Amino acid sequence: MESAIRCAFPAFIPSLRSSSSSHFLPLIRPLFPAKNHSLFSFKSRNLAITPVNSTRSTWKPPAAMAGTESSTEKGKRNVLVFDNEEDLSVSLAKYTADLSEKFLKERSAFTVVLSGGSLIKSLRKLVEPPYIDTVEWAKWHIFWVDERVVPKDHEDSNYKLAYDGFLSKVPILPGHVYAINDYLSAEGAADDYEACLRHLVKAGIIELSKATGFPKFDLMLLGMGPDGHVASLFPGHPLVNENQKWVTFIKDSPKPPPERITFTFPVINSSAAIAMVVNGAGKAEAVRTALGDQQSSVSLPVQMVSPEGELTWFTDKEATSKLQEQASL
Numbered sequence: 001m002e003s004a005i006r007c008a009f010p011a012f013i014p015s016l017r018s019s020s021s022s023h024f025l026p027l028i029r030p031l032f033p034a035k036n037h038s039l040f041s042f043k044s045r046n047l048a049i050t051p052v053n054s055t056r057s058t059w060k061p062p063a064a065m066a067g068t069e070s071s072t073e074k075g076k077r078n079v080l081v082f083d084n085e086e087d088l089s090v091s092l093a094k095y096t097a098d099l100s101e102k103f104l105k106e107r108s109a110f111t112v113v114l115s116g117g118s119l120i121k122s123l124r125k126l127v128e129p130p131y132i133d134t135v136e137w138a139k140w141h142i143f144w145v146d147e148r149v150v151p152k153d154h155e156d157s158n159y160k161l162a163y164d165g166f167l168s169k170v171p172i173l174p175g176h177v178y179a180i181n182d183y184l185s186a187e188g189a190a191d192d193y194e195a196c197l198r199h200l201v202k203a204g205i206i207e208l209s210k211a212t213g214f215p216k217f218d219l220m221l222l223g224m225g226p227d228g229h230v231a232s233l234f235p236g237h238p239l240v241n242e243n244q245k246w247v248t249f250i251k252d253s254p255k256p257p258p259e260r261i262t263f264t265f266p267v268i269n270s271s272a273a274i275a276m277v278v279n280g281a282g283k284a285e286a287v288r289t290a291l292g293d294q295q296s297s298v299s300l301p302v303q304m305v306s307p308e309g310e311l312t313w314f315t316d317k318e319a320t321s322k323l324q325e326q327a328s329l
């Protein structure tokens with residue numbers, strides 16, 4: 001019964017957080033109160049890139065890159081390039097709602113993993129009609145691919161970001177929102193989160209990948225930092241090679257705050273679907289490294305994102321501007 005206690009707790013309201021710890025804390029306390037693309041495509045190695053907008057761009061992909069989508073031995077890859085972040089967010093909402101419908105025809109839970117950062121803003125269309133009324137929110141289960149080890153009402157908290165910008169606006173059940181235990185150390189919080197995931201696997205909420213034995217989430221909504229990091233897996237950091245743990249921790253994150261927990265690549269890459277949501281000029285260099293012609297050498301964590309299922313990049317023209325430059329050379 002201990003595991004049932006760990007993952008089934010009443011709603012957490014950030015403003016009511018007590019600074020003192022409780023002896024009855026769960027390992028994870030569920031918290032919560034809770035198309036356009038452009039018309040050209042290019043294929044770069046295993047990736048198909050499909051700009052998707054209503055107004056044609058002057059940029060033309062090289063003929064060698066023409067295509068709409070591609071498959072690798074692991075899964076389907078697709079890159080959508082939008083005119084702007086507004087169009088991206090419209091399409092991301094539809095993509096997410098469609099996946100929710102698809103998965104919920106097959107089983108009674110839809111497991112969604114959030115990152116922090118700019119992703120949350122890009123989810124804004126999902127909380128509007130029609131999706132606010134049509135999505136089966138009560139069957140959603142929310143997780144974090146990474147979290148900063150700070151109180152949940154702290155400005156750096158990925159939970160707070162998601163709560164303020166997304167979770168507080170949709171009727172997801174409080175007991176289905178799995179945030180970290182912020183009373184623990186980084187190491188303790190990572191172990192705690194992994195224990196909760198294991199409990200939810202046993203409970204049939206999270207599936208296990210038959211191929212890898214790691215948890216297989218239905219949808220991961222990932223962002224990427226300008227340095228090419230995903231989750232809290234940073235370039236050159238040994239954690240990118242962790243292949244045993246489901247959840248691990250970092251105490252020397254190059255991006256503040258330094259203490260974080262993060263899913264490992266085996267978990268990320270066991271996903272049924274990953275949306276890589278990357279926009280803005282600040283990401284252009286990393287996007288070029290990830291999707292450009294020089295993909296053979298892996299230097300950035302984002303290049304290691306390769307799910308069992310489908311990978312869809314949601315990008316905009318600014319983020320792909322250096323790819324476009326490369327294509328026109």
Ligand SMILES: O=C1O[C@H](COP(=O)(O)O)[C@@H](O)[C@H](O)[C@H]1O
Pocket residue numbers: 115116117118119146147148158222223224225226229230231232255
């Ligand atoms: O620190 C983090 O950064 C990345 C990227 O954030 P962005 O604001 O550049 O989109 C984010 O995906 C991750 O979850 C977060 O902890």
